[in-house]
Amino acid sequence: MPTxxxxxxxxxxxxxxxxxxxVMSFSSGNAVAVLNHNEPxxxxxxxxxxxxxxxxxxxxxxxAKVREREHEPSINVTLxxx
Numbered sequence: 001m002p003t004x005x006x007x008x009x010x011x012x013x014x015x016x017x018x019x020x021x022x023v024m025s026f027s028s029g030n031a032v033a034v035l036n037h038n039e040p041x042x043x044x045x046x047x048x049x050x051x052x053x054x055x056x057x058x059x060x061x062x063x064a065k066v067r068e069r070e071h072e073p074s075i076n077v078t079l080x081x082x
Contacts, residue, residue, distance in 0.1 A: 005040055007033035013041055020044070 009027040013036045016023050023032055024046065032044045045053070 003039055005033045007031040007043055009033070010035055012036075016044070 007027075008030055009023075009032045011023045011032055011034055013034055016032075016034045023034075024044065026032075027046070029046050029048065031049065033040045034042050034044055
């Protein structure tokens, strides 16, 4: 069964275990798909990408709250009133 690989760089699990930093250096700051028997076992991402993903997730959760509450009654105030 074909499997979709969501990374531009792939490595076998043996290759990754032997030298993970070397594998990550080939990814140029992008995700690496680590394969076990030619199937993705996991994805490894650099810290900057992980932080960006977490930031995006937080934004999406806040957006969901905004949309959930956008039709609730509100009180208009000016900055001087605060």
